[in-house]
Amino acid sequence: MSERISTIKIGNVTIEKTAALAPMASVADDVYRLLCKEQGASFLVSEMVSSKGLCYGDKKTDELCTITAGERPMAIQLFGEDAEFMGRAAAMLSKFEPDIIDINMGCPVPKVVNNGAGSALMKNPDEAYRIAKAVVENASCPVTAKIRSGWDECSINAVEFAQGLEAAGVSAIAVHGRTRKQFYSGSADWDIIKKVKQAVNCVVIGNGDVRTATDCERMYKETGCDLVMIGRGSYGRPWVFKQVRHYLETGEILPEPDLSQRMEMMLRHARLLCESLGEEHGMREARKHVIWYVKGLPNSSSIRNGCSTLTEYSVLEKMAEDIVAKGER
Numbered sequence: 001m002s003e004r005i006s007t008i009k010i011g012n013v014t015i016e017k018t019a020a021l022a023p024m025a026s027v028a029d030d031v032y033r034l035l036c037k038e039q040g041a042s043f044l045v046s047e048m049v050s051s052k053g054l055c056y057g058d059k060k061t062d063e064l065c066t067i068t069a070g071e072r073p074m075a076i077q078l079f080g081e082d083a084e085f086m087g088r089a090a091a092m093l094s095k096f097e098p099d100i101i102d103i104n105m106g107c108p109v110p111k112v113v114n115n116g117a118g119s120a121l122m123k124n125p126d127e128a129y130r131i132a133k134a135v136v137e138n139a140s141c142p143v144t145a146k147i148r149s150g151w152d153e154c155s156i157n158a159v160e161f162a163q164g165l166e167a168a169g170v171s172a173i174a175v176h177g178r179t180r181k182q183f184y185s186g187s188a189d190w191d192i193i194k195k196v197k198q199a200v201n202c203v204v205i206g207n208g209d210v211r212t213a214t215d216c217e218r219m220y221k222e223t224g225c226d227l228v229m230i231g232r233g234s235y236g237r238p239w240v241f242k243q244v245r246h247y248l249e250t251g252e253i254l255p256e257p258d259l260s261q262r263m264e265m266m267l268r269h270a271r272l273l274c275e276s277l278g279e280e281h282g283m284r285e286a287r288k289h290v291i292w293y294v295k296g297l298p299n300s301s302s303i304r305n306g307c308s309t310l311t312e313y314s315v316l317e318k319m320a321e322d323i324v325a326k327g328e329r
Contacts, residue, residue, distance in 0.1 A: 011142025
């Protein structure tokens with residue numbers, strides 16, 4: 001590792017201070033994580049895992065907890081609204097040997113929020129404290145939490161909320177600089193990340209609107225955060241982690257991959273999904289990723305329309321060949 005790349009520690013876990021992959025339900029599956037890790041992501045977080053699903057022995061939930069050697073260091077992210085279930089689930093995760101357990105207190109989707117979990121906990125800091133304490137007391141590894149700036153613009157409470165979580169024993173707090181009401185619209189407020197960093201002693205991870213290597217450097221400088229986390233900025237661009245690492249290491253900005261390289265990455269992504277899930281299921285999962293890979297290309301709207309019926313890898317392969325051929329004319 002270059003002397004220009006430093007490290008941080010979350011508990012006993014050492015992480016390079018470049019960029020981590022954010023937890024993203026229905027996106028950051030094992031294939032996505034593998035590609036981002038290969039491209040230089042320093043830390044990975046699983047898709048969110050239901051604490052009740054784990055406690056009740058749901059097979060699909062169990063599968064979400066599997067960690068391969070190539071993914072470490074990696075956290076398993078738990079969500080739930082009940083401290084007892086969250087504590088029990090944290091204890092059960094020990095068999096999967098996560099490096100870290102992360103508590104989801106930031107998910108904005110209604111099916112999670114309406115049950116009192118995810119970002120709904122931003123409205124209930126006392127329960128959030130009890131949940132964090134239960135997870136910390138039952139976990140066999142360091143515990144972190146991912147939060148938002150607040151529920152809405154009238155209740156920006158990330159600083160006080162983070163202080164409560166630190167008191168409960170969490171080792172790091174990831175702050176997405178948007179309220180739940182914003183979902184993913186508007187701009188992320190990096191100032192709230194800075195305020196949280198100044199208010200707590202534990203590790204603070206910044207998240208929101210980091211799409212390039214220079215964005216990453218700017219977040220480090222403007223917020224003082226200990227680690228930067230990239231989510232949607234990696235959609236169709238897993239190489240962003242390579243760009244971040246190279247820039248922080250050398251000061252040089254790597255160019256975007258050319259059209260051929262971009263299509264090669266897209267096809268490899270689809271192949272890995274097909275190998276993991278079978279061709280038909282894998283290609284259904286690949287559709288959204290293909291749309292992200294072709295974003296910004298000429299005639300991308302017609303390409304996107306063709307993605308809605310993709311069920312065969314060979315069709316995607318032909319599509320990629322046509323894209324490259326037209327781009328080279």
